[in-house]
Amino acid sequence: MAGQKLPVSSRKLREVALNDIGCDALFQFCKVQKEPVLITGIFDAIPELERWSPDWMQDKLKNKSVMVRESDSRTFAVGATSKEMPFDQYVDTICDPSFEHSTKRLYMQQQSIDHALPELKNEVFIDRYLPQKKVFMKNMWFGPGGNTSPLHFDPFDNIFLQLYGSKQFYLFDPKDYSNLYPGSCLSTTPHISGIDPVNVDLNEHPLAAQASLMQLEIKAGTALFLPSYWWHQVYSERLSISINIWLTTNFFKLCPGAITMLPLNARGFTMMYMQKFKSKFKK
Ligand SMILES: O=C(O)CCC(=O)C(=O)O
Numbered sequence: 001m002a003g004q005k006l007p008v009s010s011r012k013l014r015e016v017a018l019n020d021i022g023c024d025a026l027f028q029f030c031k032v033q034k035e036p037v038l039i040t041g042i043f044d045a046i047p048e049l050e051r052w053s054p055d056w057m058q059d060k061l062k063n064k065s066v067m068v069r070e071s072d073s074r075t076f077a078v079g080a081t082s083k084e085m086p087f088d089q090y091v092d093t094i095c096d097p098s099f100e101h102s103t104k105r106l107y108m109q110q111q112s113i114d115h116a117l118p119e120l121k122n123e124v125f126i127d128r129y130l131p132q133k134k135v136f137m138k139n140m141w142f143g144p145g146g147n148t149s150p151l152h153f154d155p156f157d158n159i160f161l162q163l164y165g166s167k168q169f170y171l172f173d174p175k176d177y178s179n180l181y182p183g184s185c186l187s188t189t190p191h192i193s194g195i196d197p198v199n200v201d202l203n204e205h206p207l208a209a210q211a212s213l214m215q216l217e218i219k220a221g222t223a224l225f226l227p228s229y230w231w232h233q234v235y236s237e238r239l240s241i242s243i244n245i246w247l248t249t250n251f252f253k254l255c256p257g258a259i260t261m262l263p264l265n266a267r268g269f270t271m272m273y274m275q276k277f278k279s280k281f282k283k
Pocket residue numbers: 141148149154158160167232234235242244
C-alpha cells in the first residue's frame with residue numbers, strides 16, 4: 001500500500017544568530033539546550049566557512065581517493081556498500097545534471113574529517129571555539145540532491161553546519177521513541193527507525209500516527225544544534241556540503257533511546273578494551 005507523509009506539528013524551533021550567542025559561548029549555550037535550536041548567521045560570525053564549495057573542495061582534495069557510499073535507492077540504508085574513487089571523478093559525477101536521474105546513488109556520507117580527510121582539518125574553524133576534549137568527532141557530508149539519510153538518533157549532541165546547498169530535517173522528540181518502530185535493543189541498529197516519516201504505511205505502522213513531526217529547512221550559513229537522542233531524517237534538496245560535530249556524551253541518560261543503546265555500547269566498549277589488551281601483549 002502507498003505510504004503517506006505524517007502531518008507536520010505546529011511546534012516551532014527557537015532561532016538565534018551565532019553572533020548573538022558569541023562563538024566563545026557556543027559550547028556553554030549548547031550544553032543547556034533541551035531542544036533543537038536553529039543557529040543562523042554562521043557566515044557572518046565565521047566568514048572563512050563561506051569558502052566551502054565543490055570547486056574549493058576539488059582544489060583542497062586534488063589527487064585524493066575518497067570513500068563513497070553507493071545505494072540503489074535514494075535512501076542510504078545502514079550498511080550501504082562503499083567504494084573508493086578519485087575525488088575529482090566523484091565531484092564530476094555528482095555535479096553532472098543528468099546524475100539527478102541516475103538509479104545508482106552516491107554519497108560521501110559521514111566521512112571523518114580527522115581520519116579520512118585531514119586536508120580539511122584546519123578548515124572547520126568553528127571547532128576552535130569548542131573545548132577540544134568535548135569534541136568527539138567531526139564528519140563531512142557531501143552529495144547530490146535527492147539523497148536521504150534515514151530516520152535515526154545518535155547518542156551525541158550534534159552541531160550540524162550547512163555550508164553549501166540546503167537540506168530538509170524531519171525531527172521527532174526522544175519521547176516519540178515507541179511510536180517510531182526502532183530496531184531491537186539486541187540488534188546492531190537500536191537507533192534506526194523502521195519508518196520513513198514522508199512515506200509511512202499507517203496500516204503497517206499505526207503508532208506512527210501518534211508521533212509529532214517537526215520539519216525544517218537548513219540553508220547554507222545556518223546550523224542546527226540537535227541534542228542527543230533526537231530522531232532525525234535528512235533529505236538533501238540539492239548538491240550539498242555539511243559538516244557535523246558530535247560532542248562527547250553521557251551514555252547513561254534516562255531516556256528510552258539511551259537505555260536501548262546500552263547492550264550495543266557494552267559490546268563496543270568490550271571490543272575496544274579487548275583490542276587494547278591484545279595489542280599490549282603483542283608488544
Ligand atoms: O546530512 C545527512 O545526510 C545526515 C546527517 C546526520 O544524520 C547527522 O548529522 O547525525
